[in-house]
Amino acid sequence: MxxxxxxxxxxxxxxxxxxxxxxxxxxxxxxxxxxxxxxxxxxxxxxxxxxxxxxxxxxxxxxxxxxxxxxxxxxxxxxxxxxxxxxxxxxxxxxxxxxxxxxxxxxxxxxxxxxxxxxxxxxxxxxxxxxxxxxxxxxxxxxxIDNDLPxxxxxxGFGSAAKFVATTMLEIAHDTYIYNIPSVTIVEIMGRNAGWLTASSALARTSYSNAPDLIYLPEAPFCLDSFVEDVKRIQKQRKNVIVAVSEGIKDKDGNYISATSTAVDAFGHKQLCGAGKTLENYLKDKLGCKVRSVELNVLQRSAxxxxxxxxxxxxxxxxxxxxxxxxxxxxxxxxxxxxxxxxxxxxxxxxxxxxxxxxxEKVVPRMWINEAGNDVTEDMLTYLRPLIExxxxxxxxxxxxxxxxxxxxxxxxxxx
Amino acid sequence: MxxxxxxxxxxxxxxxxxxxxxxxxxxxxxxxxxxxxxxxxxxxxxxxxxxxxxxxxxxxxxxxxxxxxxxxxxxxxxxxxxxxxxxxxxxxxxxxxxxxxxxxxxxxxxxxxxxxxxxxxxxxxxxxxxxxxxxxxxxxxxxxIDNDLPxxxxxxGFGSAAKFVATTMLEIAHDTYIYNIPSVTIVEIMGRNAGWLTASSALARTSYSNAPDLIYLPEAPFCLDSFVEDVKRIQKQRKNVIVAVSEGIKDKDGNYISATSTAVDAFGHKQLCGAGKTLENYLKDKLGCKVRSVELNVLQRSAxxxxxxxxxxxxxxxxxxxxxxxxxxxxxxxxxxxxxxxxxxxxxxxxxxxxxxxxxEKVVPRMWINEAGNDVTEDMLTYLRPLIExxxxxxxxxxxxxxxxxxxxxxxxxxx
Missing domain, CATH: 3.40.50.450 (Rossmann fold)
Structure with a gap:
């Protein structure tokens, strides 16, 4: 033996x-x-x-x-x-x-x-x-959960995280649509360099809910001005806009968007804001409507x-x-x-x-992101769907x- | 007819x-x-x-x-x-x-x-x-979800929120205990004046996990110095300390501990965010170990x-x-x-x-909080348990x- x-x-x-x-x-x-x-x-x-x-x-x-x-x-x-x-x-x-x-x-x-x-x-x-x-x-x-291995x-682990993200996104849509006032909800999802998990939020879409209306991945350069325009365009169609965003979105020069903003707490400490919080603060100034952000945090990898x-x-x-x-x-x-x-x-x-x-790292191919860089394509969804069944x-x-x-x-x- | x-x-x-x-x-x-x-x-x-x-x-x-x-x-x-x-x-x-x-x-x-x-x-x-x-x-x-109606x-709605909080707390414990380095994880739970939902995090405790080690409700005055002492005491027993905290914890004078409390809603309630983040920043300075906070956010009311x-x-x-x-x-x-x-x-x-x-508002009776104000009693657990079955x-x-x-x-x- x-x-x-x-x-x-x-x-x-x-x-x-x-x-x-x-x-x-x-x-x-x-x-x-x-x-x-x-x-x-x-x-x-x-x-x-x-x-x-x-x-x-x-x-x-x-x-x-x-x-x-x-x-x-x-x-x-x-x-x-x-x-x-x-x-x-x-x-x-x-x-x-x-x-x-x-x-x-x-x-x-x-x-x-x-x-x-x-x-x-x-x-x-x-x-x-x-x-x-x-x-x-x-x-x-x-x-x-990042799905970034070649x-x-x-x-x-990716499929389960994706299922949590999609289910939670659908539940956030139900939570969001109840008030008859304009609002923007930004959901920050894990992924520093690879947007696979953020992309999977698109699996939340049903016959009655298009949430998330906008999806931003680290693989496509993020522009704050275009983002505001995107949100305003959706607001013409519906009261409540829901956005999925990777923690690792970057501008065209490769700088993290989250690094651009700090808040100061009651003790005078500077807090490094996440991408979601950063966009929340930016949009509040620009739109003047209710804006909130939700960070899925460790729940997406442990649920x-x-x-x-x-x-x-x-x-x-x-x-x-x-x-x-x-x-x-x-x-x-x-x-x-x-x-x-x-x-x-x-x-x-x-x-x-x-x-x-x-x-x-295996990042999301650019062709699986739409041209505007604010959504994923049907090919991406075809790839993702079986994984959360x-x-x-x-x-x-x-x-x-x-x-x-x-x-x-x-x-x-x-x-x- | x-x-x-x-x-x-x-x-x-x-x-x-x-x-x-x-x-x-x-x-x-x-x-x-x-x-x-x-x-x-x-x-x-x-x-x-x-x-x-x-x-x-x-x-x-x-x-x-x-x-x-x-x-x-x-x-x-x-x-x-x-x-x-x-x-x-x-x-x-x-x-x-x-x-x-x-x-x-x-x-x-x-x-x-x-x-x-x-x-x-x-x-x-x-x-x-x-x-x-x-x-x-x-x-x-x-x-x-606040369970605060007389x-x-x-x-x-309370039982389901409590079940989400307890389950998530247990999953956060599994997420937390994996590293062989000291850490403190603070989980912020909804509840402005009533701590029922934060109390329900105690339902996460199992034979192998005591998380949350500390529970702070709005009903007991919160003291930053005692909090640091509480955490240090638990750190003598285990590497990773997990804390449950109501968004509405207040000091002995009734002031919210949270970092930002300026906005006011239609009913004159102060809009709170960041008790968890506030404590995270405070502890980082005092302890010098890894500290993180998790805000359960709208998920606890919509899951x-x-x-x-x-x-x-x-x-x-x-x-x-x-x-x-x-x-x-x-x-x-x-x-x-x-x-x-x-x-x-x-x-x-x-x-x-x-x-x-x-x-x-029906708040948590003081006798269902322990004397030190950092945990709930067995009577509270007896009350809560059947609701999440x-x-x-x-x-x-x-x-x-x-x-x-x-x-x-x-x-x-x-x-x-």
């Missing part, structure tokens, strides 16, 4: 609703393949492992019930880090600590679930292993209670596929969705060399959803 | 997730009793009716399917207003317009669904009717996708009871929940004189919930 060896899994970067579904998928793939003796989990990613923090996951997740519950639990069960591994020529001691751990614990595969920056860790670990002729497979599993049709079933199911599938890739001997690869067909919607999982993915069957106890116990993450005393 | 007469329904004040459930309940009560010929709906409340805006609801809501869909649609199907009726001695012409409409349309009952300020409309209309010996019943139906155990089934069912029930009250000849009354038993939880509907309710079975189409068509609310051309 010892010849099977062990494996370890880590999670890294910002939270999503589906990153634990991928963890559950990796665990399910391991159980089904029976290819490893023990499965460890880094606590707080590669940074936590460097400090000796890990868990034995084989013992905790044996039953279907526990794996199902894990799959719908938001954020990272294993905790996260935002840690860029230094190059091994700069800090060889870090690599020695990590690979000593791998060797002494008979780790044959490292699964690392994360986004752009986390894939950089996969590159560096696999490069070190290759350079030192070490027999260990390093496999990346994607995640990010080579994969979309990313695990498991309205996860996309498609997203959760696929995230489990891609986790299982990561195990298959490792067992086929692949390394320095990331598992990716490949859309085989849109109607009916069907995706397969393939794997790609990590060098084509790490530290790269279905709803997770959520168990509730005492009125709130039932998620996994994460006591190990918030205790002051670190476990080994 | 004509002897049965007609009735009219209006909605007023701020949105909730259950105010259309009460509308659906009134409509169901009317259909079941067969006591009226036609049912009209004021569009944009009493203010809209003054401008001649109304709909015929009998034609639109005949089927069980349409009434069920209405019951889970957020915000006001009929639109809303924030309009304080002037006293009839000041503006008799307003009352003449309204009662001419009622008389010429054979309106026998006015159902008005709203909160504190809307109940003022019920008081004034019924006083006018009484003074002029007019045979028309005016019945108030409560609603508000005489009723709780208000329709029908996670409505409390208990709240929706009861809101339909109280709407039906309003019809029963009218048919019993009652007027100048509001229907109220009376909690018969907590275990098992069971409420009945009774009606109370509107004078005891309008323009009055269950989940609405939500239909989805194209990935988003299926709500009622509200085209009539946002078109530029007002319907008659």
């Amino acid at each position: 010892l010849s099977k060896g062990n494996c370890i899994i880590g999670q890294s970067g910002g939270p999503t609703v589906a990153i634990n579904a991928s963890l559950s998928g990796v665990l399910q793939g391991i159980i089904e393949s029976d290819a490893y003796n023990s499965v460890y989990g880094m606590v707080h990613g590669i940074e936590g492992l460097l400090q000796g923090s890990y868990l034995n996951l084989s013992e905790q997740f044996k039953t279907k019930e526990s794996l199902d519950k894990l799959a719908i639990t938001p954020s990272m069960y294993l905790g996260s880090c935002r840690f860029k591994l230094p190059h091994y020529e700069v800090a060889p001691e870090i690599y020695e600590i990590l690979f000593n751990f791998f060797t002494s614990n008979d780790i044959r595969t490292v699964f690392y679930i994360g986004g752009n920056d986390s894939m950089d860790t996969v590159v560096k670990l696999s490069s070190y292993a290759k350079a030192n002729n070490l027999s260990i497979n390093i496999i990346g599993v994607p995640k990010t 080579m994969t049709d979309h990313t695990p 498991s209670h309205i996860a996309s079933k498609t997203d959760i199911d696929e995230s489990i599938m891609i986790g299982k596929a990561a195990v298959k890739s490792a067992l086929e001997g692949k390394t320095a690869q990331m598992v990716c969705y490949h859309r085989m067909s849109n109607d009916p919607y069907y995706v397969d999982v393939v794997s790609h060399a990590i060098e084509d993915i790490a530290n790269k 279905g709803e997770t069957v959520m168990g509730y106890a005492n009125g709130v959803p039932v998620y996994c116990d994460i006591t190990h993450l918030h205790t002051k005393t670190e476990q080994k | 004509l002897s049965k007469g007609n009735c009219i329904i209006g909605q007023s004040g701020g949105p909730t997730v259950a105010i259309n459930a009460s509308l659906s309940g009134v409509l169901q009560g009317i259909i079941e009793s067969d006591a009226y010929n036609s049912v009209y709906g004021m569009v944009h409340g009493i203010e809209g009716l003054l401008q001649g805006s109304y709909l015929n609801l009998s034609e639109q809501f005949k089927t069980k399917e349409s009434l069920d869909k209405l019951a889970i649609t957020p915000s006001m199907y009929l639109g809303s207003c924030r309009f304080k009726l002037p006293h009839y001695e000041v503006a008799p012409e307003i009352y003449e317009i309204l009662f001419n409409f009622f008389t010429s349309n054979d309106i026998r009952t006015v159902f008005y669904i709203g909160g504190n300020d809307s109940m003022d409309t019920v008081v004034k209309l019924s006083s006018y009717a009484k003074a002029n010996n007019l045979s028309i019943n005016i019945i108030g139906v409560p609603k508000t 005489m009723t155990d709780h208000t329709p 029908s996708h996670i409505a409390s089934k208990t709240d929706i069912d009861e809101s339909i029930m109280i709407g039906k009871a309003a019809v029963k009250s009218a048919l019993e000849g009652k007027t100048a009354q509001m229907v109220c929940y009376h909690r018969m038993s907590n275990d098992p939880y069971y409420v009945d509907v009774v009606s109370h004189a509107i004078e005891d309710i309008a323009n009055k 269950g989940e609405t079975v939500m239909g989805y189409a194209n990935g988003v919930p299926v709500y009622c068509d509200i085209t009539h609310l946002h078109t530029k051309t007002e319907q008659k």
Whole structure:
């Protein structure tokens, strides 16, 4: 039995609703393949492992019930880090600590679930292993609500964030249309450089509501004057205008719009305003009507209670596929969705060399944004629609959803 | 048939997730009793009716399917207003317009669904009717996420808002605990003078998460120094501190803590924003660790996708009871929940004189806040728990919930 060896899994970067579904998928793939003796989990990613923090996951997740519950639990069960591994020529001691751990614990595969920056860790670990002729497979599993990873049709976690954004946008429309006075509502959505999530607000449109009337992404230069004209034009058609805006909208010179405005609070502190608040203050001056802004904030990446079933199911599938890739001997690869067909919607999982993915961003193609730069095209909607289908069957106890116990993450005393 | 007469329904004040459930309940009560010929709906409340805006609801809501869909649609199907009726001695012409409409349309009952300020409309209309010996019943139906209406155990709409707050707080805990660095997260919850909704954040607590660690309501004087001490004390136990705070927290002299409180609405309320942001900035200076604030904003009053089934069912029930009250000849009354038993939880509907309710606020009793003023007591939790039970079975189409068509609310051309 010892010849099977062990494996370890880590999670890294910002939270999503589906990153634990991928963890559950990796665990399910391991159980089904029976290819490893023990499965460890880094606590707080590669940074936590460097400090000796890990868990034995084989013992905790044996039953279907526990794996199902894990799959719908938001954020990272294993905790996260935002840690860029230094190059091994700069800090060889870090690599020695990590690979000593791998060797002494008979780790044959490292699964690392994360986004752009986390894939950089996969590159560096696999490069070190290759350079030192070490027999260990390093496999990346994607995640990010930003949907900005190359080579994969979309990313695990994006569909659920998109479903939250679309649903919330529709509910904000219902909230907005009730008063018989002109108003502008600006909804700020996450996305510094990639506008995929803001684009998904268009999925809120129904036969009776066109909200959001205007959509601005970081990929198209933002002009304050054009924005005011856009709003005034919509105001001729309807009383209440609803705008979706990426946090990362920039002017034609690439400067963030949010950086142009600061407010001063009661203590005299300058507050850096978000893009939504900045536009709110600007419009109030220009229009003289009621203007408000809503920042969806961390809710858009953690609202498991309205996860996309498609997203959760696929995230489990891609986790299982990561195990298959490792067992086929692949390394320095990331598992990716490949859309085989849109109607009916069907995706397969393939794997790609990590060098084509790490530290790269897939932004929205300009042709999926309308010419005026204030809406998305029908092609974008065709791409987005299948990703938010279905709803997770959520168990509730005492009125709130039932998620996994994460006591190990918030205790002051670190476990080994 | 004509002897049965007609009735009219209006909605007023701020949105909730259950105010259309009460509308659906009134409509169901009317259909079941067969006591009226036609049912009209004021569009944009009493203010809209003054401008001649109304709909015929009998034609639109005949089927069980349409009434069920209405019951889970957020915000006001009929639109809303924030309009304080002037006293009839000041503006008799307003009352003449309204009662001419009622008389010429054979309106026998006015159902008005709203909160504190809307109940003022019920008081004034019924006083006018009484003074002029007019045979028309005016019945108030409560609603508000603030839960601050006297005489009723709780208000329709509160349970759903509480469920959203508790669920979101739990999801924010999962989002917060992932990093291995100290942080403070401040969640700002609606409530100017009454802390009921902020208190409901305590329902997020599970066996593995104590979030929110600290809860501050407007009913207990807020002290910035004590707040910093409270946070420092929790930081000794865990890395990540999560705080729930009402938008309306005040210092011992009754001044709002929030950064900006200059704007004044139609009722003379100060428009608040930024208690959370204010505390965030204050703490950043004092602690030097990561501090962030999250404002739940309009989502807490419009997130029908996670409505409390208990709240929706009861809101339909109280709407039906309003019809029963009218048919019993009652007027100048509001229907109220009376909690018969907590275990098992069971409420009945009774009606109370509107004078005891309008323009009055039911705040959290001091004994349901702990002595230090930074948490709620077990009695509060016992009161709150039953209100968030269950989940609405939500239909989805194209990935988003299926709500009622509200085209009539946002078109530029007002319907008659």
